Amino acid sequence: MAKPDAVFIYIGTYPTEAAARADYDVVKDLRAAGAVGTYDAAVVTKDDGGKVHVNKDETATRHGAWGGAAVGAVVGILFPPAVIGAAVVGAAVGGAGGHLWRGMSRADVKELGEIIDDGEAALVVVGESTLTRALDKAALKAEKHVAKELDVNPKDVDKAVREAAGDVS
Template identity: 70%
Template structure:
């Protein structure tokens, strides 16, 4: 059952990017029909050289409310900069990372980071606690998944994103 004002994190792995993208589109549809509040999502792939790539549909993140900062912050926590094939820089990601780090243990970070292997894809979705029930009911097709409640208030996340956006603009 969802917590009243917490942040929910879902990471699922898929055999390929197309399968992950199909579930990504389901998350976008859930937001479009009002089933979830603020959220951010990304499809993550790891190439044969071990580089991690974050694939986002920028329009969906704008509608999600957190402007891409939440998913970027999670990826930045899970993978060292040396394996990131995409530059994840900016004040919003740094500000949000601090909030998310308080909600994850070191073992959580290791478990989440180890979930994706070369040649596979992952879907990362982070958002309000309403996300948990909506994703469960939607029947996502992940081969493996990890779902975590983070002890981080969505109000705190909203404020961190707002402050960071003000600093960047």
């Protein structure tokens, strides 16, 4: 059972970027329907050379409270900077990443980082624990997936993102 004040990470893998984008659209529809609270999501691809690319729908990012920082923080934790193909996000990764890192065991990091094979795409969703039930009901089409609930309060991640953005209200 999901804790009400926890951060949830979902990573599902797909044979193509288009398949991952289809489930990304499902997640956006869940938000539009009010089925999920604060979240951040992106399609991540790993090319045949092992380089990781984060692909965000910028319109969706502007509407998300975490504005790309949560997925960027997860990608930054899971993959060394040498394999990340593009700038993920700005300064918010540091603060949000620190909170998420403390909520993960080394085994979690290893399991999450190894799920994406070269040449595959993944949907990465990070958000409040309300995502757990919503994603289960949505029946996403991932070939394989890993879902983890972290012992991290979403309010702490939100605060780190606001501070990094210069909004300390």
